Amino acid sequence: MTNIDIEARRLLPLPPAVLHILITLGEGAKHGYAVMQEVADRTGGEVRMSPGTLYGSIRKMLEDGLIEESFHRGGDDERRRYYRLTRFGRAVAAAEAERLAALLHHARLNGLVPRRS
Amino acid sequence: MRRGPHLFRLVLRLFPAPFRDRFGDDMEAAYRQARADAAGLGRRDLLQFWAGVAFDALLRAPGEHMRMTVHDLRYAARALRHAPTYTLVAIATLALGIGANTAIFSIVHAVALQPLPSRDPSRLVRIWEKNDSLRIPQFSASIPNYLSWRERARSFDSIGGWRQNSATLTTGGDPQRLTRLEATASVFPLLGIQPLAGRPFTAGEDRPGAARVALLAESVWRTRFGARADVVGSSVALDGVPHTVIGLVRDREMVVRFDVIVPLAADAARESRSNHVFTAIGRLRDGVTLRQAQQEMDAISVQLGRDYPADDQGWGVTMATFYDWIVPAQVRNSLYVLLACVGLVLLIACTNLANLMLARTAVNRREQAVRLALGASRARVVRETLTESVLVAVAGGGAGVLLAAWTIPVFRAQLTAVLPRADGIALSTPVLLFAGAVSVLTGVLFGALPAYFNSRRAIVDALKDGGRTGAAQHGRARHALVVAELALATIVLAAAALLLESFVRLQKVDLGFQPARLTTAMLGLPPARYPDHAAGWGFYSRTLQALAASPGVEAAALSSGAPLGGGNTSLGMRAVGASALGTQELQADWRMVSADYFRTMGIPLLRGRPFDDGDREGGQTAIILSQDMARRFWPNDDPIGRSITSGNGKLTMTVVGVAGDVRNLNQAIDPRPTLYISTSQFLFPVMTFVVRTQGDQPIAGVIRKTVDAVDPQLAVFNVRTFDTLLETNVAQPRVTAWLFGMFAVLALALAAIGVYGVLACLVAQRTREIGVRLALGAPPSTVRRLVVAHSLRLSVTGIAIGAAAALAVGPALQSQLFAITPRDPLTLAGVCAGLLGLALMASYVPSRRATRVDPLAALRAE
Numbered sequence: 001m002t003n004i005d006i007e008a009r010r011l012l013p014l015p016p017a018v019l020h021i022l023i024t025l026g027e028g029a030k031h032g033y034a035v036m037q038e039v040a041d042r043t044g045g046e047v048r049m050s051p052g053t054l055y056g057s058i059r060k061m062l063e064d065g066l067i068e069e070s071f072h073r074g075g076d077d078e079r080r081r082y083y084r085l086t087r088f089g090r091a092v093a094a095a096e097a098e099r100l101a102a103l104l105h106h107a108r109l110n111g112l113v114p115r116r117s
Numbered sequence: 118m119r120r121g122p123h124l125f126r127l128v129l130r131l132f133p134a135p136f137r138d139r140f141g142d143d144m145e146a147a148y149r150q151a152r153a154d155a156a157g158l159g160r161r162d163l164l165q166f167w168a169g170v171a172f173d174a175l176l177r178a179p180g181e182h183m184r185m186t187v188h189d190l191r192y193a194a195r196a197l198r199h200a201p202t203y204t205l206v207a208i209a210t211l212a213l214g215i216g217a218n219t220a221i222f223s224i225v226h227a228v229a230l231q232p233l234p235s236r237d238p239s240r241l242v243r244i245w246e247k248n249d250s251l252r253i254p255q256f257s258a259s260i261p262n263y264l265s266w267r268e269r270a271r272s273f274d275s276i277g278g279w280r281q282n283s284a285t286l287t288t289g290g291d292p293q294r295l296t297r298l299e300a301t302a303s304v305f306p307l308l309g310i311q312p313l314a315g316r317p318f319t320a321g322e323d324r325p326g327a328a329r330v331a332l333l334a335e336s337v338w339r340t341r342f343g344a345r346a347d348v349v350g351s352s353v354a355l356d357g358v359p360h361t362v363i364g365l366v367r368d369r370e371m372v373v374r375f376d377v378i379v380p381l382a383a384d385a386a387r388e389s390r391s392n393h394v395f396t397a398i399g400r401l402r403d404g405v406t407l408r409q410a411q412q413e414m415d416a417i418s419v420q421l422g423r424d425y426p427a428d429d430q431g432w433g434v435t436m437a438t439f440y441d442w443i444v445p446a447q448v449r450n451s452l453y454v455l456l457a458c459v460g461l462v463l464l465i466a467c468t469n470l471a472n473l474m475l476a477r478t479a480v481n482r483r484e485q486a487v488r489l490a491l492g493a494s495r496a497r498v499v500r501e502t503l504t505e506s507v508l509v510a511v512a513g514g515g516a517g518v519l520l521a522a523w524t525i526p527v528f529r530a531q532l533t534a535v536l537p538r539a540d541g542i543a544l545s546t547p548v549l550l551f552a553g554a555v556s557v558l559t560g561v562l563f564g565a566l567p568a569y570f571n572s573r574r575a576i577v578d579a580l581k582d583g584g585r586t587g588a589a590q591h592g593r594a595r596h597a598l599v600v601a602e603l604a605l606a607t608i609v610l611a612a613a614a615l616l617l618e619s620f621v622r623l624q625k626v627d628l629g630f631q632p633a634r635l636t637t638a639m640l641g642l643p644p645a646r647y648p649d650h651a652a653g654w655g656f657y658s659r660t661l662q663a664l665a666a667s668p669g670v671e672a673a674a675l676s677s678g679a680p681l682g683g684g685n686t687s688l689g690m691r692a693v694g695a696s697a698l699g700t701q702e703l704q705a706d707w708r709m710v711s712a713d714y715f716r717t718m719g720i721p722l723l724r725g726r727p728f729d730d731g732d733r734e735g736g737q738t739a740i741i742l743s744q745d746m747a748r749r750f751w752p753n754d755d756p757i758g759r760s761i762t763s764g765n766g767k768l769t770m771t772v773v774g775v776a777g778d779v780r781n782l783n784q785a786i787d788p789r790p791t792l793y794i795s796t797s798q799f800l801f802p803v804m805t806f807v808v809r810t811q812g813d814q815p816i817a818g819v820i821r822k823t824v825d826a827v828d829p830q831l832a833v834f835n836v837r838t839f840d841t842l843l844e845t846n847v848a849q850p851r852v853t854a855w856l857f858g859m860f861a862v863l864a865l866a867l868a869a870i871g872v873y874g875v876l877a878c879l880v881a882q883r884t885r886e887i888g889v890r891l892a893l894g895a896p897p898s899t900v901r902r903l904v905v906a907h908s909l910r911l912s913v914t915g916i917a918i919g920a921a922a923a924l925a926v927g928p929a930l931q932s933q934l935f936a937i938t939p940r941d942p943l944t945l946a947g948v949c950a951g952l953l954g955l956a957l958m959a960s961y962v963p964s965r966r967a968t969r970v971d972p973l974a975a976l977r978a979e
Contacts, residue, residue, distance in 0.1 A: 013800065032147050050169055051172075052144075052177035059139070
């Protein structure tokens, strides 16, 4: 296990909003509203982030080094800030995904979740 | 539709400014897009959308504020750790300032602000009698008058009161003199008193001939009876008469000090309308104002004056709320003046700290300029600066609370006998909240100016010219602060000097008698065993003879009230025959004294003779007048042989002597007209022995033994030397003068530090100029004069402003001063000269440093 992985595990478990943002930015740099839209679409409208929640999370993730501001500018609005994952952010997302996968595996073993056929 | 973005911007304002600066545009863009997507929603869904936006902001914004505050606190703590000297000096200064304010506020809160313990105290009133023509603004009531008010007045739900005297308790130990209140049954519901145990007495028990019952004070129950549960229901003997204890009352619930309460059982036929001994209280009926009640009582007084002209003509009624009675305006004002003074000291400390902080920001200017140039918002910089100052202030406040916790028990012990309700002085929750609020306010106050300077965009431009412009502006601000500091210090010092001078004059005042080596002791004779004057005088004369013959005793005498002993007896008197006052009454204090009283007290007998064996009970009533009283009646004639009658004409007395004037009540009150009657003709229920010893040895034991030898069932009480009495009387002015003196010393020290700091800074800033002058051959004295002249300019300006302010606010101190006016020119001149001298002393080191500037080094630094 590398140092990055050790540091990443220190941030677990992640708040749900942070994990959703990390997953969304896994595809590439996006601006805030795009993240909000994709999270809503991916969860079928179950998770709708308000601007306060989104940007509060972004502020924390910037401080923790999970994401950074990207200088990519999309065509829809030149003035918007775009964010992308850092290497550390990827490691944290991966660690959280592993943790959740391990939980799911044990839940399946105990019959709480149907096993995959 | 257009309201939407405007509303969202309002919601955004919930977030901290730096957060808004960073993410506000993006959040607004995200909102616009979300709002556009929701364009087709119905009204209900739109409301839901807005509720979601607002709820999200309300949920998130406090967290952002908290996070920012924690960050700023960490940043401030780090900055303070790198400036340990500044931090320690600041915290120590604030600890003194905030600690002093907290301690003084604890006194103000306990005495003036705490609600009274009685039920709904705003409706309770104290009722006095008054007589404008005799210049008596407030006097106790007579019991018959109280009974008449109870019968005739409609403004009160209930009216009652008590008569205070003393009684000897002989149950449960050695005879002990107790303060007894003979109270009406209505007092308990009036004051909302719930006995700690047992019950109050009923109206049926408050009648002549009813069974004798008593309620003990909790303190007596604990100290005398060891808190025994079986005391209630037991019998105790008061003045030899058995009383059944029916209950216990908490000491604080009665508004006056007491040891035992018994029913008044008033018999109107046996009480005199001219005998003013009753403390009357009432509870106003709902909807009746004090003014309306006063009007009704005025009308009743007129009726009583008509019905009983000999006793009540000219007598009226005056009332005040309980609060105004228990905490008189004079006491409140003196406390508020004290609080204002200690507030000024804190303000001086703030000014000093602002100066210190400005000096630090001058050093950190480059760092701030870089931050502002790189886009840090002004609000952010202001927030950081204020966080640092508030952190220092809260740390200083915490240390100040510890200091206050240490001093508060001292204040309580010193002031309990001096101020009403001072036994409640404590570090209570309101006092702690006050300390917290003052700490935060102090931090904001002294951080405000440095925050302003730190955040100005001009700081960036100022650095382009080597920082000279910024430094000059800083310098002007610091000079203004020092001028303000000196002005405030002048006000505090002027107040302290006046109070100190007043206290000194009070101590030197001529009392009219010789207080050295004098001891007093009080005694009351139980009526059951001493039913008449002959029995009482038999006891007293034997005891006096034995006392006078005791070893170590120079002289012994008796009085119905020794000077400074507290309490007073007075009566309206009228001359018989021609006098300067004609038929007009003169309110005069009266005392019953033994023949040796004047010799024992050292009161000069100016004319006539002292009392002697010829003045017997039943014979012509001989009196000795004070010089003032004799002059008022007969300014140009010999008063010896003249006659005076009491106001109701019942007693005619003949003047046999004139004695010197005596300050009977306390040192601050001028001697009042006084009339002395011989104890061989009249006695008072409680008398005071006055004994002058040959040396300074304590005499209490001898007095007790002598009384015991004559009657072992009697208890002597309130045994005090006159030194103690004098000290008690000046306790409040002493404490006030001492406190103001301490604040003055603090103010002086802070002002000296402030002047020194600013001059040191001046020398540092003008090092190059000084170097050039010295290099060009200017003598060191020129440089020294430069610094001293600067100091003088600041000091004279500050002191002049302070002196003007002291003259303006001086009258607020009038009620605290004795024999000196608040605008006393000598005192003020002394204070100004003293401060000027201090400022010059504070400039000594900086001026010497200026003369030692190395011209070459100064020029090379360019």
